[in-house]
Amino acid sequence: MSEAEEQHERPHFLVAKPAGQIPSKSSSVHLHYEDKEFRCNDCGKTEVWTAQEQQRCFEVEKRSYYTTATRCADCRRKRRQRESPPRGFDERLSREDASAIKKVVRSLPGIDPRIFSANLTDDGTVEVLCGGASIGDFLILKFDDPDWVLQSREPRLFS
Ligand SMILES: [Zn+2]
Numbered sequence: 001m002s003e004a005e006e007q008h009e010r011p012h013f014l015v016a017k018p019a020g021q022i023p024s025k026s027s028s029v030h031l032h033y034e035d036k037e038f039r040c041n042d043c044g045k046t047e048v049w050t051a052q053e054q055q056r057c058f059e060v061e062k063r064s065y066y067t068t069a070t071r072c073a074d075c076r077r078k079r080r081q082r083e084s085p086p087r088g089f090d091e092r093l094s095r096e097d098a099s100a101i102k103k104v105v106r107s108l109p110g111i112d113p114r115i116f117s118a119n120l121t122d123d124g125t126v127e128v129l130c131g132g133a134s135i136g137d138f139l140i141l142k143f144d145d146p147d148w149v150l151q152s153r154e155p156r157l158f159s
Pocket of ligand 1: 043
């Protein structure tokens, strides 16, 4: 399919699913999504916030009702590259990697979701040190980069 055809295929209007959204304080939800032009806050370029992107934003990422597009794709990418990961995370991991790791850790049972450190190892896995179910309990979680699949989970023994 050519780019022009793809452009044509892409829906410019989508009916929303109110049940999939986080309603505003006054219980408002989006009833439909329509391609919307916006001006990038960083470079001033005009870009389209597509109906599909809006649907993902509100129904998959569950962002607030008031969320709007503020930056163009180029500036978002530049910003992501500039932002370093949070404290404790290996400098070579991006902020996006860090939030992906946090999300997986939060979803695991029997784990205190606070992460003390996340280090990229020589074999390309990421080792996460976090708290276990009880105080004084520490765990080492090993993740495969970049899918963040849990490979192993071992107690951290301090010698
Ligand atoms: Zn921009």
